[in-house]
Amino acid sequence: MDYEIILKVTGLAVSIGVAIKPLHDLINGKWSRLREEYRFAKEFFSDMGCRSKQAPRRPAIDSYFARE
Incomplete structure (x- = not known):
């Protein structure tokens, strides 16, 4: 074949x-x-009050997964 x-x-x-x-x-x-899954993890950490121990926020990712 060619x-x-x-x-x-x-x-x-x-x-x-x-x-x-x-x-x-x-x-x-x-x-x-x-x-x-992202929404659940975000709510879980906000309920625990561990925002200061988390990695810095990434607005682009937050806005992407916040869409419905």
């Missing part, structure tokens, strides 16, 4: 695999599950 065809087919297979991964995560609810 190496060019093998390279194109391999590139196509990798591209399809990369495109399917986010769709698979979205269908299985992985992002919403992670968001829920």
Whole structure:
């Protein structure tokens, strides 16, 4: 077989695999599950009053996971 065809087919297979991964995560609810775990941990630490012992806040992460 021609190496060019093998390279194109391999590139196509990798591209399809990369495109399917986010769709698979979205269908299985992985992002919403992670968001829920983050919300639980945030509430847990705020209830314990351990804010001063935690790592510094990261506003970008807080705002991302605060979305519904």
